Amino acid sequence: xxxxxxxxxxxxxxxxxxxxxxxxxxxxxxxxxxxxxxxxxxxxxxxxxxxxxxxxxxxxxxxxxxxxxxxxxxxxxxxxxxxxxxxxxxxxxxxxxxxxxxxxxxxxxxxxxxxxxxxxxxxxxxxxxxxxxxxxxxxxxxxxx
Numbered sequence: 001x002x003x004x005x006x007x008x009x010x011x012x013x014x015x016x017x018x019x020x021x022x023x024x025x026x027x028x029x030x031x032x033x034x035x036x037x038x039x040x041x042x043x044x045x046x047x048x049x050x051x052x053x054x055x056x057x058x059x060x061x062x063x064x065x066x067x068x069x070x071x072x073x074x075x076x077x078x079x080x081x082x083x084x085x086x087x088x089x090x091x092x093x094x095x096x097x098x099x100x101x102x103x104x105x106x107x108x109x110x111x112x113x114x115x116x117x118x119x120x121x122x123x124x125x126x127x128x129x130x131x132x133x134x135x136x137x138x139x140x141x142x143x144x145x
Contacts, residue, residue, distance in 0.1 A: 009136070020113060027109035031102050037073050038106065040066075041095075044079070045103050049092045050083075060141065073099075 003006065005011040021035045028038065043058050044050060052056070056066040073079045078099040084090035118126050 023113045028106050031105050033106055036069055040069055044095050048095050051090055
């Protein structure tokens with residue numbers, strides 16, 4: 001069996017993800033944000049006050065990775081942890097005013113990277129590309145990982 005990186009979906013999507021991350025990093029690092037924190041910020045901007053477990057499930061990453069990311073975000077003044085008012089064993093992750101203030105700039109940076117990456121695709125190609133990515137992600141969640 002031969003293997004070619006040029007026809008390997010895993011290799012190509014990883015390469016593409018690295019390029020996306022580099023382009024996003026160039027745009028958000030000056031604002032004091034990192035690509036490691038960005039997915040967590042997106043989830044918290046949509047629903048502030050998630051638990052660490054909820055955040056881990058939404059991001060689909062390991063518990064240790066979430067814990068390390070949140071520790072860095074707390075150190076950088078982007079989040080604070082609050083005890084849940086109904087269950088003292090649970091901590092809620094809350095965005096600080098600093099993180100809220102960076103939302104517009106960060107979202108604009110991500111939109112710019114997407115626009116650059118998808119430039120040249122027709123609306124139909126873009127929709128098909130996104131639909132295929134969603135399908136592959138679903139299959140890997142269900143059966144592959």
